[in-house]
Amino acid sequence: MTARSTLLKIALVATTIAALPALAQDVPAAVQARQGQFQIMALNIGVVGNMARGNVDYDAEAAQAAADNLVAISMLDQQFHWPEGTDNMAIDGTRAMPAIWENLPDVIAKWDAFGAAAQGLAEVAGTGLEPMRAAVGAVGGTCGACHDAYRQPM
């Protein structure tokens, strides 16, 4: 009895583990692409953000490169990253809320605001720590503005 239930548990765990990579692969390519895009954004904001926080020394060249990357991402046409039916009510593996598709003009305006803030950062990122810090704050504000309304908490 005990041996059998132990076997059953092992089988269950094994199945679960086997199912995990399959689950990751089940996330649509468009969702993976947009999540990758946000990871690239986070990585580059981290470069200027750590300088702004005083965690690392200000480096004009690195700050400029990171800012330019953010501008580049802001210029990617987003239409292929957000197909209908890829919200968190429809599929697992995303925190994108259905409200995105119900308020597309607002979402696009918020994405454009990120682009404008990134542009603002790129104009000053290489000129000194203080102007860069202010511009990083503005970029952060545009991240929050969208996540406030359109991303599910953890």
Next chain:
Amino acid sequence: MRSSLIYLLVFCLAGFAGAVLLTRPGVVSDSALEGLVGDPVAGEQVFWAAGCASCHAAEGATGEDRLVLAGGQRFASDFGVFVAPNISTHPEAGIGNWDFADFVTALQEGTSPDGRHYYPAFPYTAYRLAERQDLADLWAFWQGLPASDAPSAAHEVGFPFSIRRAVGFWNFLYMDDAFAVTGELDAAEARGRYLVEALAHCAECHTPRDALGGLDRSAWMAGAPNPSGSGTIPALTPDRLTWSEGEIAAYLNDGFTPDFDSAGGHMVSVIRNMAMLPEADRMAIAAYLKALPPAGE
């Protein structure tokens, strides 16, 4: 036979009287507030720490718009939808004709000037722990805020939760006059506790609730289901939130996690408040969070 009927009647009357007394909305009198003089400059810090704008300003408001407390934000819950009222300085649409005692009565007793219970979606259970001097400062700051004539919308709460008097029972069960975290705290941790528990009311989302909607103080800050929507509000206890104190304070200022993901949901608005506080206060909050008892398994 007759005497037992009388006993029953007396028993019922006593029970009714007890219930009436128990559920009676509390009031703070003018005399209890005598001698308090508010400082509007200090009051602005209280305003941001207490998070008034997060619920009473327009959703997503930034900058000066966060001072327009016109209400209108909707908060879905298991008990219905609560709609934040206009608490701007407008004399009719807002609270412009209140006096200081009305204000303190609302904040610390959860009672309106006409003697009705507010619903505990309004965190008077936290503000109850606030220093009255801070409330005097806040009220002084309030006088300089803009007026909005936007009418308040009614809450969409069905029976039996529509019986306001019943909130008195809820208050009896859950209105606590003590901090949740007790024991030895240093100055920064104690300041953090005051900011978190009395003003910023972080536990309203970060602590799970029981069936009646009361905070489960045995799982203080242990994380909870999102009270208004899908997803989870993360735990803040040191065994779960493993960021350094500096990282926590920085997050409360710039809205970025240590990996430079950004804050989301209602926390975005919370950070707009926290960013207005002195750095020492954000560090105090971080110190308090590190002093929380672990959530455990």
